[in-house]
Structures are given as structure tokens and as C-alpha cells.
Amino acid sequence: MKRLLNIVYVSQSDVYLALNGKNLVLLKEGEELGKIPILNLEGICTFGHQGASPALMATCMEQNISLTFFSSSGRFRGRLTGAINGNVTLRKKQYEVSMDELESAAIARHMIVGKIYNAEQNLKRTIRDHALRVNTERLTQVVERLKQARKLAFSITSLEELRGIEGNAASAYFSVFDECILQQKEDFYYKGRSRRPPLDRVNALLSLAYSLLASETAAALEGVGLDAYVGFLHRDRPGRTSLALDIMEELRPVIAERFVLKLINRKQIQASDFIVKENGAVLLKDDARRSFFKLWQEAKQEQVTHPYLKEKIQWGLVPHVQALLLARFLRGDLDAYPPFLIR
């Protein structure tokens, strides 16, 4: 399997990224904060407004290092990609399938089956590990509803219906998401999704995790020669990496949501790590964001056995492997797209 390289997260908003020889250099008010060899980098994520030098951008494009820009509050702004990977054949097939409702639905429904199944697993895990503390009856009911939704989704051939089932399953799942928070409950609670801006701490954490996952998934797709902007479930919208959002469906519960729950339940993040803006927006402080990135990177190093390949890989490679499997399915090696299903 491909080697998992490092991603540099630049969390301070007033840092300028430059190139010096074969090093990434971080500059703050002209002062050099640090230097990192480009060689071992897979990507750079920068949060803020200072930007990067054209020389650095050129090097990133040449060496296929993804350079992603986020706003200082963590919103995805865009990603720099180099000359498009030469896989014309694969892309044409991708476009062909994306224009065919039935074929698109066949892929999308496996992603949704994966998403619902993985959400079920998250709830089951909470029931299993913390039976004495949580409302198992309520959770079990939702697990049952998700199971029904998943079975239904498995037979759906219309994208519209699939989206409907997905929407219902998501609201059932998130209606008990708060039950999975077992520590610091007075500070961390989930009462519904708020995005722009996130209005509570859990939403702020989820948003950041989804942003990172989306950019890493988009980079993984481009890396195997797919077009991250052309999806099957998500419709085309200029500037949106629809295919990354598609693949993310099944990865959200097991990568992003589990990570956020772990941060809270292990008290790796506290209420004091956030600030509340005048408009009610809840943001992570710089230091906390730095430790968020550090833990995210650490989580990516952990091993998991890929359920379909039955091969041990690092968690951080899961988006890459799913992108690879999708490409191999589109090129005719597999009978269908195998979603990432966790036990």
C-alpha cells in the first residue's frame, strides 16, 4: 500500500508559507517560525489569510502535494491541484456514470448503506461499552430504525428516494448523538446541526473534522486520477467537491464523528478551549486547534484492518483506499463499489 506521508496544519492565521530550497518555511511578520522538508509531505492545510508564495505553490503542484486553504474559522476555501492526472479513460467513465441515474444510484446506495451501517455501529458501540450510563432503550430503537433504513436503501434505484432515506436516517441517528457524549455533558451537548457558523462546541468540532476529512478525501480522489468535483449522489455545483462528499458519507461516522466523541469523552478538549463570538459562533482557540490537529494526525497513524481488502492499513489511508476501490470498480475490476464498513 501507498505510504502515508505527513500533512502540515498551519493553524495560526497570520503565518505566510514560503519555499526555501527544498523546505517549507513558515514566516510570521518576516520572522522564520520553522522549516519543514517538502520531501515527506503529502499535504499542507493552512487556516487564515496570509497565504503562500507562488514558488511554494509551484513546488506543491509539481510534487503532487495538496495545498488546501481554509478560512481561519475552519471553512474550506479551496485546494490547489497540479496538472490533472492523466487518467482520461477513468474520468470519462466517471462522467458517463455520473450522468446515468441508475448507475449513479448503484454506487451511491452502497455509500449510503455504508453510512447508515457505520452510524449503527457507533450507537451499538455506545450501548455495548456504556450500558449502565446511557438510555439503551432509546438507542436500541434508533439502531433498529437505522437497520430498516439501511435495508431499504440497499434496494433503491432512484437518487431522490435515496437522499430521502439518508436524510431520515441521519436525523434518527443525530437525535441520539447526544447520548454518546458521556463526559463534560454540561459543556458539550448536541441539539442539532449548525454549520455556518457552528453554534455550540460539538458542532464546532464536527465542522472542523468534516472539513479536514473532506479535503483529505478530495486529495485522495485526485491522487488516483478521479475528478473530485463530479459526484454520483451529490449533484454538480461549481466549486463543490461532490465526489469527495459522496465517499465521505460512509467515512463521517467512523472517522469524523468517532474522533470528535473521543476528544470529548477522553477530556482531550475542554470548554475553555473555545471562544464564543458576538454572533453566537463558537470557535476553537488557536492552541486548542493545534492540539486538535495533533490528535487528528495521531489518529491517522493507528492501524485498522480494511474490511474488504483484509489488509492492515493506517486509518489515514482509508480515504485513499476507498478512492482506489472506486476507480477499480469504474474500470471494471469489481462487481460493485465496496463501501468501508466497520464492525
Place this chain on the structure above:
Amino acid sequence: MMAYNEEQFLMLSGLQHFVFCRRQWALIHIEQVWEDNVLTVEGNTLHEKADDPFVREKRGDTIYVRALPIHSYTLGINGICDMVEFTKTTKGITLANEDGQFAVKPIEYKRGAPKKHDADIAQLVAQVLCLEEMLQTTIDEAALYYHETRRREIVEITEEWRDKVTAMIKEMHQYYERKYTPRVKTGKHCKSCSLQHICLPELLNKESVLAYIDRMTRE
């Protein structure tokens, strides 16, 4: 006989990949994703060779021509010969601006030692077929020079080899036209393949995706 046009030409050097593994060839030449990994490396070495004097070098009875571009319209391939020797003989071809008649012999330089599989020979035979078509002659033998052993291995260009290489190139064109990446038998050779992590050869023996989903989601 049907002739290909230049647009349809495939890379002669791809024949080596094709002999090693048809799927590897398709991944590189049809899917193109991995061009960077393999072809640029080849391109670089070619470039080094192109720096060699692209002039005729004469020693005694022999003219040595390096980095000679070659092609065949009937096979639909093109490539470059490392070296072609033109040696004075009594019944050979004539060359522009040269007196006498010459026999033609391509020499392909290889980095390592002689290999167990026939990829190098297939490539050399394809070069012969190109040269025969371009120069309107017949070539009975060619040579492979291995750096490691510093030896020249003479290769006899048999009918059998000609047929085999012609058939292989035809097969290449068929895959290319369909943009088809064949599924092939996996084996020991997969271990030495640089594209293993992208090809996922073991995928071809995996359970079906539907069986997988069923296995994972069954209670």
C-alpha cells in the same frame, strides 16, 4: 495489409511491460495514471541517451548510429533503437552518402543481467520488424548488451519470434482501442511489480462486493 496511422502508434517500449504483465501495460499505457512513476523514469534515461551524439560514427567497416527513431506502419508502433550497426557486406542495403552495401543489426542496451522472461527479446524483435519495414531489408540477428555482465547476447530473429511479437502487438492494439485493462493471473511476478499498490492484484480473487456487504452486515 492494413496500415496504422501515426495517431494510432503505440510505444514500442511498452512491449516489455506487456510481456511482463498485460495488466501492468494497460495500467501504464491505457489508464495513464502512473505515467509519472514509470514513464518519466524511462523518459529520463532516454534523454540521457539522446545526449549521445546523434551522428554516424565510423569504425572500420561499421557505421554506428545511436538513438535512432524507428516505427512500423503495419504494426502501429514506434520507438527508439539504442544503437544500430551497419556493417559492410556483399549483399546488403545501400545507404545514402555511403559507398557499398550494409547489413543491419540493432543492439539494445540493458541495465541489469539477462532476464528469465522474454521481455527484452520481444522488444528487440519489434525493433527488427520496424527496421526491416523502414529499410526494406531482412535482419537475421540482433543483440542485447547487458551492463552487469558486459556481454553481448546474440538473438536470432526466428519466424516463431516474429509471429509471436506481431500477435502481441495486435493484442495490444485491441486492448487499447477498447481502453480495456485486462484482468490477468496474479502470481509471484506481482511482488516485483512497482504498480502493485495501485493494481491491487489480489482484488481479482476477492469475494464479490455483494457477498462482502452481506457478510459484514449480517447479524
